[in-house]
Amino acid sequence: MTSDQIFLFTLFGAVFALLIWGRVRYDLVAFCALVIATIGGFVSPDEAFSGFGHPAVVIIALVLILSRGLLNSGAVEMIAGMVLSATRSLPMHIGIMSVVGAALSAVINNVAALALLMSLDMEAAEKAKRSPSLSLMPLSFATILGGMITMIGTPPNIVIAQYRERALGESYSMFDFAPVGLCVALAGIIFVALIGWRLIPEHERAKRIRTSDDIENCVVEAQMREGSKTIGLRVTDLSPLAKEHDVLVLGLVRQGKRLPGFARDEEISKSDHLVVEGDPKSIEAFFGSAELSFSGEEKHKIGLTSPSLVLTETIVTENSRITDRSSYDLRLLSRHGITLLGVSRQGRRFRDRVRKLIIKPGDVLLLLGRPDRLDEVINWLGVLPLENRKHAVIQRKKATLAIGLFFGAIALSASGLLYLPITLAACVIAFVTMGI
Template sequence: MTYEQIYLFTLLGFVFAFLVWGRIRYDLVALVALVVAVAGGVIEPEHAFVGFGHEAVIIIALVLIVSRAMMNAGAVELVARFVLSAGRRLSAHIGIMSVVGAGLSAVINNVAALVMLMTLDIEAAEKAKRPVSQSLMPLSFATILGGMITLIGTPPNIVIAQFRERALGEPFSMFDFSPVGIVCALVGIAFVTTVGWRLIPQVEHRASVGGGGDTGLFVAEAAVKEKSGSIGKLVSDLYPLGEEHDITILGLVRGGKRLPGFSAGEEIRKGDHLVLEGDPKSIEAFIGAAELDAPGSEKNEGLRGRSLTLVEAIVPDNARMVGRTAIGLRLLYRRGVTLLGVSRQGKRFRERVRKLPIKPGDVVLLLGPESRVNDAAEWLGVLPLAEKSHTVIQRGKAFFTIGVFAVAVFLSVMGFVPLAIALAGAVAVYALFNVVGPREVYESVEWPVIVLLACLIPLGLALEESGGTALIAEAIVAQTTALPVWAILAILMVVTMTLSDFLNNVATTLIAAPIGMSIAGALDVSPDPFLMGVAVAASCAFLTPVGHKNNTIIMGPGGYRFGDYWRMGLPLEIIIIVVSVPSILFFWPL
């Protein structure tokens, strides 16, 4: 072996060891490895940061922003209302949620798809009085499977597509992954729906949807906007919707005055305000479902058409708010923020929320654009609670957001513009129409993954150019000379899948892709089946909670232990190998 090969193999060995160890952030490990490679002379200094301009890195960042836009616009609620039912049998619930999760993962990042559906799944489990552990892991696995269906569903597909363009002159297109991905997703979903969930230990664990301690229920108001579907209904007609969202309707405000009692028999009119009691996320969801609006939206256009945030904040003794009301402070006029609700040690009150004198120890619920809410909290002297902010869904923009994304995909698929340009255009439109705010554009991007990918790309290129990947390929071929090509493909997929169970799937793909290409060259067959095999195997990390971010996300809410994943994950990985190898060879002949 040459000096460059020995140096790179040793360096990558340390990289893998540190990534498996997991005590040091993976982006820092990759960055240090890049610097060490430059210092050792195996990467030229002028080529050290080419990864940051690589198209795969750009596309992954843009996909994450598009996913955030879909979440902000409430695209998931368009289907959630039809799929959630606490009375449905568990297997039917898992099947429906898995299909929806896989479908969403095909068009947005699979991590974002899980985040959107996880809360709904937890709520369904609580209403059905069953352990959420039975359904949360199948949902996670389904979103991982769904990500394999399209180019943008999962980072390994993007990396493989860009690697093919560099090696063969043309990338995989948006739907080249679909035939094999759909077969794997359908078979995998059938398994987790019928058999897989029965293999999971039943963990009696109460998942936390809100992410933090309970600050009590808030009393809030919601305005009946023009053309609201609630107009003409009795207040009592909204009780079932309130129960569905864990909301209590306390009464009705008309003409600035609270009507007596609970006003159950009163007909709702335009301009009325409903008095609600519940936690912030439930209040926000009910306002959207009942087609209501935040108080003050009709007077302040800044609360319309903007990316809004709900923030919970404690009122200390010396706060400017103490003893004063939101109206008295002219909070909406001065700061562009409205006081949506107040929590006072579980006590109810008859005063209107904006006319209620605030006391020390109250927890207030502020609504407005994130920057304004933060400024208002500082001006008021209140203390925002950590992890107690909630993005307000802009439901009126759901179809617009989906339409913009569909146009971007269409332009890319038809070859009018590259995918990166199409997605960048969609992001620009979302930012222009405030589907995502300026700060959210940057917050949506998972920068550690971007740094990891950008730093490992030069290392992968150096290993390939030094002949290291060809050396590995020759060793694999030499050890499998008596085996048919399909068996060699299966072995490559098993090795890749095993690595992906313990390493980041992007890192696994960057190393396995050139090895697959070299094996195909040594066997004198088409490289496409081997690249597809790497893409499938790198995505299917089901044995551990560290192999895929989705598995890590559900570990806490589901109450899972490290050893719980392999029970359903091992048979699923075996099934994927058995199904995907013939599928790949059928759709991508040798």
């Protein structure tokens, strides 16, 4: 047999073996096989995704998947954390957010960039106690303008590039739009930041209606990551960071015992646990900034055959299995793969360890685990899940890897070595296999 035949038979054999094994999703197996065959030259790049009708459909879909991966990895949060501040003036905030939005639009698509940055902008508005309408519309314009810079930044550019290829035999490259797009984007951002936002009607901040989001804060225990920058600091040194994320450091657990008072002057060691109070989303962000991890998080394996971890809140009833018992009694982690991270008890604080706390009816439990396991355990415990109270745990340690993979794919396409949809597809596969 020729080398090509050996390659194809090996590829088919691997596909059949993975399908029979059943541990990897069949659609991921088929998608990987298509990308490998295309890179190997056995499938024409033009024919690889011909069933979708137009390459623009595939490119936009792949970019949206990658943008979600960048969000899950904490890459977007990391970039935003470097540039966002609630103390900046509104024109400065709009200018910085517009530049970030335009830059993201140029490389991931304007719709995806806006979707990623909207929540961050609204959080900044909430902290600055101003109406988000003053900055959301400029952000929308900035992402539209930034999308003009590259071929993948906006769907019309993709369509025009493909039409030119059919008509003239040569498509536009990634940055052929940049000379005009950069000038238009720069002029537009300057106008929006200095003048445009003043033309937007200012609305009063809407009064919040009390919902499940107003449930009292949870008390959670955190442990130190390997090499965490928090190790060696005093508890009081974390106060500015805690204030920035709207959480409160209540104390320190050392050798299984809670130290008296708030232990503010104690130096944090690798084996210590911090006791933190706040809402789950703020706690998750604080843990990321302080390089902390949830207790028991390392026991949850993330990768090709398991989804990402999720935080969810549930309320305990009188008939719940965990009523008048603790998570330690039920062995939630060892038997069911679920960690009880925190408890909210109508605003009251407690000194017991979270895993040994006796749960009472009306308590709100913060659980960590894989989505499929969480649903099973919630039913088994007989607790009630709260609506819209699930939060994905961001895999921040993979942020640099995610950024490198994404820009590597863009560089391969821009250099002409690989067809754009194929490089993006390969990047999607890398994101999935690495648990991003």
